[in-house]
Amino acid sequence: xxxxxxxxxxxxxxxxxxxxxxxxxxxxxxxxxxxxxxxxxxxxxxxxxxxxxxxxxxxxxxxxxxxxxxxxxxxxxxxxxxxxxxxxxxxxxxxxxxxxxxxxxxxxxxxxxxxxxxxxxxxxxxxxxxxxxxxxxxxxxxxxxxxxxxxxxxxxxxxxxxxxxxxxx
Amino acid sequence: xxxxxxxxxxxxxxxxxxxxxxxxxxxxxxxxxxxxxxxxxxxxxxxxxxxxxxxxxxxxxxxxxxxxxxxxxxxxxxxxxxxxxxxxxxxxxxxxxxxxxxxxxxxxxxxxxxxxxxxxxxxxxxxxxxxxxxxxxxxxxxxxxxxxxxxxxxxxxxxxxxxxxxxxxxxxxxxxxxxxxxxxxxxxxxxxxxxxxxxxxxxxxxxxxxxxxxxxxxxxxxxxxxxxxxxxxxxxxxxxxxxxxxxxxxxxxxxxxxxxxxxxxxxxxxxxxxxxxxxxxxxxxxxxxxxxxxxxxxxxxxxxxxxxxxxxxxxxxxxxxxxxxxxxxxxxxxxxxxxxxxxxxxxxxxxxxxxxxxxxxxxxxxxxxxxxxxxxxxxxxxxxxxxxxxxxxxxxxxxxxxxxxxxxxxxxxxxxxxxxxxxxxxxxxxxxxxxxxxx
Numbered sequence: 158x159x160x161x162x163x164x165x166x167x168x169x170x171x172x173x174x175x176x177x178x179x180x181x182x183x184x185x186x187x188x189x190x191x192x193x194x195x196x197x198x199x200x201x202x203x204x205x206x207x208x209x210x211x212x213x214x215x216x217x218x219x220x221x222x223x224x225x226x227x228x229x230x231x232x233x234x235x236x237x238x239x240x241x242x243x244x245x246x247x248x249x250x251x252x253x254x255x256x257x258x259x260x261x262x263x264x265x266x267x268x269x270x271x272x273x274x275x276x277x278x279x280x281x282x283x284x285x286x287x288x289x290x291x292x293x294x295x296x297x298x299x300x301x302x303x304x305x306x307x308x309x310x311x312x313x314x315x316x317x318x319x320x321x322x323x324x325x326x
Numbered sequence: 327x328x329x330x331x332x333x334x335x336x337x338x339x340x341x342x343x344x345x346x347x348x349x350x351x352x353x354x355x356x357x358x359x360x361x362x363x364x365x366x367x368x369x370x371x372x373x374x375x376x377x378x379x380x381x382x383x384x385x386x387x388x389x390x391x392x393x394x395x396x397x398x399x400x401x402x403x404x405x406x407x408x409x410x411x412x413x414x415x416x417x418x419x420x421x422x423x424x425x426x427x428x429x430x431x432x433x434x435x436x437x438x439x440x441x442x443x444x445x446x447x448x449x450x451x452x453x454x455x456x457x458x459x460x461x462x463x464x465x466x467x468x469x470x471x472x473x474x475x476x477x478x479x480x481x482x483x484x485x486x487x488x489x490x491x492x493x494x495x496x497x498x499x500x501x502x503x504x505x506x507x508x509x510x511x512x513x514x515x516x517x518x519x520x521x522x523x524x525x526x527x528x529x530x531x532x533x534x535x536x537x538x539x540x541x542x543x544x545x546x547x548x549x550x551x552x553x554x555x556x557x558x559x560x561x562x563x564x565x566x567x568x569x570x571x572x573x574x575x576x577x578x579x580x581x582x583x584x585x586x587x588x589x590x591x592x593x594x595x596x597x598x599x600x601x602x603x604x605x606x607x608x609x610x611x612x613x614x615x616x617x618x619x620x621x622x623x624x625x626x627x628x629x630x631x632x633x634x635x636x637x638x639x640x641x642x643x644x645x646x647x648x649x650x651x652x653x654x655x656x657x658x659x660x661x662x663x664x665x666x667x668x669x670x671x672x673x674x675x676x677x678x679x680x681x682x683x684x685x686x687x688x689x690x691x692x693x694x695x696x697x698x699x700x701x702x703x704x705x706x707x708x709x710x711x712x713x714x715x716x717x718x719x720x721x722x723x724x725x726x727x728x729x730x731x732x733x734x735x736x737x738x739x740x741x742x743x744x745x746x747x748x749x750x751x752x753x754x755x756x757x758x759x760x761x762x763x764x765x
Contacts, residue, residue, distance in 0.1 A: 223643075225598075258506075258726070261667040261681050261710055262535060262757065263580040264637060264644055266555070267593065267600035267621040270577055274598025293554060294577060294595070298532055303506040305707070305728040 207248075207320045210241050217317040218276060222310070223260070225271040227279060235276060238318055239283035252276045253317045254294040257310035262296060269294030269316075276316040352430055352451040352458055354398050354487045361744070363400035364486065365427050366393060367407060371434035371445065372414045378438040381471050385436055385445055388475035392493040393482060395519065396720075397745030402428045414446060423452040430458070432482055443468045447478045449485055459485045472521055473764070480763070490717040493518060496761040497713075497722065498536045498545050498562075499736065501525065502754035506732055511756075513547060515562065518715075518760065520750045526565055535711070535757045536560075539583045542761035546570075546581040546590060557581045557592055559607075571610055572603075580623045584631055584651070591615075591625040591634060591651075602636055604651075615653035626671045626678075627651060628695075635659070635669040635678055635695075646680060648695065659697030668711050671695075673762070674718035677741065681710050681723075690723045692741055703743040708732075713760045722749065724756040 201208040210216060216238075218231035227235070242248060254273030256265035273292035281287045302309035354364055368390045371382040393399040409422025414435035423431050434447035444465045449458040462481060464474045473494055480491025501514040501523075510529035513536055516522055526545070527533055534555075536547035545560045552569070555577045560567040572578040572594060580593040590605045601616045602625050616622040620640035627634055628651075635648045641658065644665045649656035660666040664684025671678055675695075682689040682702065688709040693700040708726040715721070719741055726734040734756040736749040749755070 258708065258732075259683070260665075261624070261637075261644075261683075263593065263623045264621060264639075264667050266534075266577070266579055267595060267623050270595040270600060271598045271621065278598075292598070295532075298509070298534070300507050303730040303732070305730075305732065 204241075205245055210238070210245075210318075210320060214238055214241055216319070217315045219311060220272055220314040220316070222257075222314070223268070225268065225275045227275060232279070235279045236283065239280050239285050242280065242285045242289065243283075247322055248320045249289045249291070249322075251319045251321060252280075252290060252292045253299075253319060254292065255299060255313055255315050255317070256297045257313040258297045258300065258305070259310065260297065262298075266294050266296035269296045272314075272316045276318065280318075352454065352486055361398060363394075363398055364429055365400050365402050366390075366430035366432060366482075367402045367423055367426065367428035368393075368432040368434075369404065369407060369409075369411045371436050371447075372412060374435055374437035375439075378436040378443070381438055381443060381468070382434070382436040385434060385471060385475040385478070386432075388472055389432060389434075389447075389479045389482065391519070392476060392479035395747070396483065397740065398483075398487065399430075402426050414448075418450050420450070420452055420455045423450075428452055430482070430486060432478075434478065438468060441467050441469070443471055443474065445474045445478060447481070449482050472517060476517070489719055490763070492715040492717045492720060492760075492763065494764050495716050496542065496764070497736075497749075497758050498526070498538055498761070499724075499751075499758040500533060500536065500756045501751065502734055502756055503529070506730070513545070513560070514751075514755075515545075516751070523752060526560060526562070527567075535580065535759075537582050537759045538761045540585050540587045540762060542764060544583075544587075545759070546583060548579040548581065555579050557590070559590075570605060570607075572605065572612065580625065582625055582627065584627050585629055586631060591627065593623040593625075602634075613653070615649070616656070624668050626669055628671050629673055629675045635671055637667045637669060646678065646697070659693070659695070660700075661697060662700055670712050670714060672714050672718040673716060677718070679712035679714060679721050681712065690721060690739065692721070701741075701743065703739050703741065704737070704746060709737075711757050713758050715760055716763045720745075722758045722760055724758060726756070 199206045201212050214237035215234040218234050252273040254269030256268045277290045277292050300313045302312045368386050371386045373379045373382040390401045394401050406426050408425055409419045411433045429452055431450040431452050437444045446463045448461040451458045464477050466474050476493035479493045483491045495518045498515045500511045502511050504510050511533050512529045513526040513533050515524050532550040534548040536545045548555050549558050557570040557578045558567045577595040578592055581590050593600050594603045600621045602622045604613045618640050620638050622638045624637040625634050632651055633648055634651050637644050638647050644667050646660040646666045646669045647656040647658050664682050666680050666682050668681040669678050677692045679692050682691050687705050689702040690704045690709050690712050691702040706725050707728040710724050712721045712723045720738055722738045724734050725737050726732050734754045736755045736758050739746045
């Protein structure tokens with residue numbers, strides 16, 4: 158499937174340990190009967206697909222400098238994520254917290270954890286079972302953007318909800 | 327590891343009281359706002375046998391590099407020498423060395439027998455016309471010749487400055503390759519001057535912030551080896567590692583040894599909140615030291631083990647605090663503008679080094695343990711993570727350059743703010759931790 162290749166590229170861009178753990182890219186893709194037939198199962202237009210989650214709903218939310226509070230935009234994204242997770246119960250997720258480079262390494266690890274946990278708590282409050290959500294922090298170790306100005310920093314201060322098909326074989 | 331024999335060539339009191347040798351004019355007061363570097367000469371050491379010929383030259387060069395590298399000494403190059411030393415035991419022709427304005431003269435002799443190498447050396451105060459301290463001998467291996475040069479240089483430095491030396495020491499750090507968004511990191515160890523680099527992990531997983539044990543035989547660090555950040559302890563000689571047992575499902579990082587090497591202070595994150603804990607290595611008993619909703623991290627013990635300085639954002643932004651090593655009420659010590667992090671207690675106990683972020687710039691600084699007399703030693707786009715030389719006079723840290731091509735390298739600077747210089751490493755480098763003096 159071409160989509161799988163696309164997934165791996167996307168995962169690599171996100172700095173995921175994709176090659177170590179293929180299951181986190183979604184075992185659910187193959188088995189999930191997509192139904193209506195107006196779109197290709199597993200494609201970006203399939204609302205049950207991880208790509209839909211990633212691209213249409215948005216797999217990440219962004220934070221203000223040194224903050225872990227959620228903006229209205231972030232809440233809207235997370236509302237979409239929780240709906241998707243409540244519908245697609247085969248999936249678990251790891252929420253990755255990240256920081257920009259303007260901080261010390263260990264503080265930023267703690268800050269990334271704080272951001273990831275904020276997202277997790279929001280999703281749990283929205284009804285997603287806590288058992289399906291884990292967090293991890295990468296601090297400033299895995300930036301998406303590499304320039305040293307706010308335009309890049311604002312994209313690096315993020316929490317990314319990474320799906321894994323942990324519940325079905 | 328190499329064992330060194332130390333023996334006095336002359337029956338004097340050098341080892342017991344190296345400080346007593348500084349009454350003469352040949353003295354550098356590091357704490358004064360100097361400095362015109364002290365001129366010295368170190369002619370090639372005398373080979374006792376043909377097998378020692380190369381080592382005799384090389385040792386003298388490393389001694390000279392150590393001393394010059396402090397910024398406190400200036401070498402009179404061999405091309406300017408009038409006199410020479412071809413017999414280690416012959417009387418020194420002081421006039422020859424005065425004429426080239428060498429205030430200190432270091433002579434040495436080297437013998438090599440199989441894998442064994444012995445070096446003897448003497449230090450002379452040229453203008454007083456007297457030996458400074460007594461001759462001394464170090465014995466080790468041919469492969470360990472650089473260490474013996476560092477030991478000689480440590481002695482020379484101590485006799486002239488009255489401070490402990492720091493050349494016979496190592497640095498463990500994170501070696502880095504690749505661009506910022508695909509950076510690969512592995513642990514590496516090297517001599518303090520960048521020589522003898524050796525890699526301790528591969529680049530398969532992310533590793534962060536190694537810290538030496540008080541005796542330099544073990545290293546604590548954080549690794550994502552299990553796909554989740556947790557603390558590992560690595561035996562340096564055997565290059566064997568094991569994970570420290572901390573609570574499941576939580577992120578543990580920022581580990582530091584206590585001065586007796588038995589306890590690890592570290593940060594543990596639970597539900598988004600990071601606090602400081604200690605772990606007794608032998609018993610596995612874990613104790614929570616802080617319990618606020620703030621981020622508490624980067625602990626560092628006082629040299630006597632009774633207190634701990636750490637970083638907390640409980641006031642709204644990261645600041646430095648000191649608390650008893652067993653936990654309890656913490657007292658804030660940083661009050662300047664900006665954000666303070668990564669405090670490290672000096673091995674002398676008098677100062678705390680830190681990273682400060684203010685108005686878009688990063689600084690390495692020092693302050694007294696009550697927070698007074700803050701001094702910023704550096705400024706750049708991103709300076710971070712100070713570590714102390716064994717004598718508490720020099721700080722090493724990492725500097726990352728700006729932008730898409732940003733790269734991290736190691737620098738050192740005196741606590742006076744002088745003598746900022748880069749430590750050459752084959753790859754990028756970050757998170758240095760300076761060992762104690764080796765045995």
